[in-house]
Amino acid sequence: GQAEGHGELTDGFHLVIDALKLNGINTIYGVPGIPITDLGRLAQAEGMRVISFRHEQNAGNAAAIAGFLTKKPGICLTVSAPGFLNGLTALANATTNCFPMILISGSSEREIVDLQQGDYEEMDQLAIAKPLCKAAFRVLHAADIGIGVARAIRAAVSGRPGGVYLDLPAKLFSQVMDAEAGAKSLVKVIDPAPAQLPAPAAVQRALGLLKGAKRPLIILGKGAAYAQADDAIRALVERSGIPYVPMSMAKGLLPDTHPLSAGAARSLVLKDADVVLLVGARLNWLLSHGKGKTWGEPGSKKFIQIDIEPREMDSNVEIAAPLVGDIGSCVSALLDGMGENWPAPPSDWTATIAERKEANLSKMAAKLRKNTAPMDFHSALGALRTVIKERPDAILVNEGANTLDLARSVIDMYQPRKRLDVGTWGVMGIGMGFAIAAAIETGKPVLAVEGDSAFGFSGMEIETICRYNLPVCVVIFNNNGIYRGTDTDPTGRDPGTTVFVKDSRYDRMMEAFGGVGVHATTPDELSRAVNEAMDSGRPTLINAVIDPQAGTESGNIGSLNPQSSVRKK
Numbered sequence: 247g248q249a250e251g252h253g254e255l256t257d258g259f260h261l262v263i264d265a266l267k268l269n270g271i272n273t274i275y276g277v278p279g280i281p282i283t284d285l286g287r288l289a290q291a292e293g294m295r296v297i298s299f300r301h302e303q304n305a306g307n308a309a310a311i312a313g314f315l316t317k318k319p320g321i322c323l324t325v326s327a328p329g330f331l332n333g334l335t336a337l338a339n340a341t342t343n344c345f346p347m348i349l350i351s352g353s354s355e356r357e358i359v360d361l362q363q364g365d366y367e368e369m370d371q372l373a374i375a376k377p378l379c380k381a382a383f384r385v386l387h388a389a390d391i392g393i394g395v396a397r398a399i400r401a402a403v404s405g406r407p408g409g410v411y412l413d414l415p416a417k418l419f420s421q422v423m424d425a426e427a428g429a430k431s432l433v434k435v436i437d438p439a440p441a442q443l444p445a446p447a448a449v450q451r452a453l454g455l456l457k458g459a460k461r462p463l464i465i466l467g468k469g470a471a472y473a474q475a476d477d478a479i480r481a482l483v484e485r486s487g488i489p490y491v492p493m494s495m496a497k498g499l500l501p502d503t504h505p506l507s508a509g510a511a512r513s514l515v516l517k518d519a520d521v522v523l524l525v526g527a528r529l530n531w532l533l534s535h536g537k538g539k540t541w542g543e544p545g546s547k548k549f550i551q552i553d554i555e556p557r558e559m560d561s562n563v564e565i566a567a568p569l570v571g572d573i574g575s576c577v578s579a580l581l582d583g584m585g586e587n588w589p590a591p592p593s594d595w596t597a598t599i600a601e602r603k604e605a606n607l608s609k610m611a612a613k614l615r616k617n618t619a620p621m622d623f624h625s626a627l628g629a630l631r632t633v634i635k636e637r638p639d640a641i642l643v644n645e646g647a648n649t650l651d652l653a654r655s656v657i658d659m660y661q662p663r664k665r666l667d668v669g670t671w672g673v674m675g676i677g678m679g680f681a682i683a684a685a686i687e688t689g690k691p692v693l694a695v696e697g698d699s700a701f702g703f704s705g706m707e708i709e710t711i712c713r714y715n716l717p718v719c720v721v722i723f724n725n726n727g728i729y730r731g732t733d734t735d736p737t738g739r740d741p742g743t744t745v746f747v748k749d750s751r752y753d754r755m756m757e758a759f760g761g762v763g764v765h766a767t768t769p770d771e772l773s774r775a776v777n778e779a780m781d782s783g784r785p786t787l788i789n790a791v792i793d794p795q796a797g798t799e800s801g802n803i804g805s806l807n808p809q810s811s812v813r814k815k
């Protein structure tokens with residue numbers, strides 16, 4: 247407002263919005279409430295896209311995947327205490343996955359919180375967030391909002407990306423200051439994620455190892471997908487002639503049908519390779535920590551690792567050639583060093599891989615062809631595989647146990663950053679948040695392939711999908727439960743612990759919100775319904791009936807589920 251004899255005024259609300267917009271951040275994912283209701287309203291009025299969810303964890307997951315897709319921090323906005331804690335789960339997950347995200351939460355009055363005098367939603371949010379994210383900041387004065395937002399952006403995207411918490415106490419929003427001074431206090435972050443060039447000696451060391459390899463292998467991880475160095479990565483694979491395996495969210499960096507893809511011979515190449523080049527992939531549980539049976543004879547391999555985080559090196563096994571820097575710069579340096587006439591790997595290695603690939607692919611093709619009712623996982627996935635083949639720019643979101651494990655190997659991807667899934671934690675609940683942000687950020691059609699259990703963690707957001715009329719098609723693999731739909735209570739009192747209501751009609755939930763609901767019992771019905779949804783762009787949910795007997799414990803990772811050996815008869 248303008249008071250007589252004074253200049254224009256601004257306030258905390260507007261400074262937060264202006265600071266985000268100044269840095270090219272134009273979308274907020276959140277849930278409104280005290281004390282940030284007006285912040286959302288004003289942001290929308292100022293032209294920002296404000297996507298209101300039904301639960302903060304889903305808004306947080308949306309922000310996290312927006313960060314992965316765009317290399318800009320995704321913003322999640324929540325209320326204090328419980329809303330903050332709900333969003334914090336997503337912030338921790340984003341940090342674990344190296345996705346840039348900023349969780350902005352309103353908080354209660356410092357004076358009351360610090361004396362623990364029992365404020366509305368009292369909680370020391372900054373202290374709680376700190377150990378679960380990359381950095382955490384609090385802004386107490388309107389004049390510091392510009393710096394606070396700048397620090398949050400830089401912390402989220404520089405080096406190894408991750409989650410940042412920004413604590414904004416309620417009182418901050420209504421603080422006023424001179425508009426001109428306010429505008430001057432804002433910071434447009436220059437070069438928020440500076441290139442980090444690898445040392446020349448480190449590049450030479452890596453090339454030396456690669457050159458001597460008899461059975462080289464490249465592993466592409468989601469860091470490689472995040473880096474958006476797609477052309478350089480493709481050139482590295484093609485010019486070196488080295489077979490590669492994509493981790494699940496790196497699928498499509500090169501098309502899965504590429505002749506050098508060794509995805510269908512994964513266990514063979516991990517076991518037999520002698521030199522392994524990791525590009526933005528960690529040797530964590532998803533790669534059996536780089537040791538054990540999966541990796542063949544102990545000591546039989548040497549690792550080269552490209553990563554922006556120096557401390558990632560030697561995290562699980564010795565890294566013979568660490569290459570620390572950003573993936574774009576590191577891959578370019580390798581390409582420069584390789585020149586145009588790099589010798590192809592020995593042909594017996596590539597021939598062995600090709601043979602195993604062909605055998606595995608034809609084994610799978612037989613399973614995919616079956617046209618059964620009820621469907622099993624393979625026959626249903628066979629239909630979806632064709633949909634993605636015909637629509638390679640669609641985005642696939644995928645979670646579940648069997649639904650995840652089998653879709654990962656059955657559905658080929660053709661373009662970078664089109665497959666979004668449960669990531670490093672193997673977490674359930676990312677589905678609708680990821681699907682919504684993927685649609686908002688890219689404008690492309692989204693196919694979310696969900697186990698019936700996984701869907702339950704974020705299912706209420708189908709209302710959000712309908713409200714914003716997003717081109718999202720959710721397919722629920724409904725086998726009546728977790729892993730399988732057949733467990734019973736041995737005492738006969740209750741349903742088994744892993745089953746849901748039999749023959750649920752999830753499609754009718756979608757109809758309640760004005761979306762399209764379809765009940766599909768055969769692969770033909772399923773592919774017809776998905777194609778219709780993708781053509782129309784209308785929010786759609788397909789209840790795909792899967793045989794309750796189909797499925798195995800925890801999909802492919804049943805070994806992580808401890809079992810009692812003293813189970814009573």
Ligand code: ADP
Pocket residue numbers: 342343344406407466467468469470472473493494495496525526527528529530532552553554555558571572573574669670
């Ligand atoms: P995946 O699960 O696909 O194997 P991870 O999440 O384990 O992938 O590994 C991703 C790695 O990529 C992380 O160690 C992270 O530090 C690294 N990373 C992310 N972005 C970049 C980048 N721009 N340059 C280099 N490394 C990066």
Ligand code: MG
Pocket residue numbers: 697698699723724725726727728729730
């Ligand atoms: Mg299930």
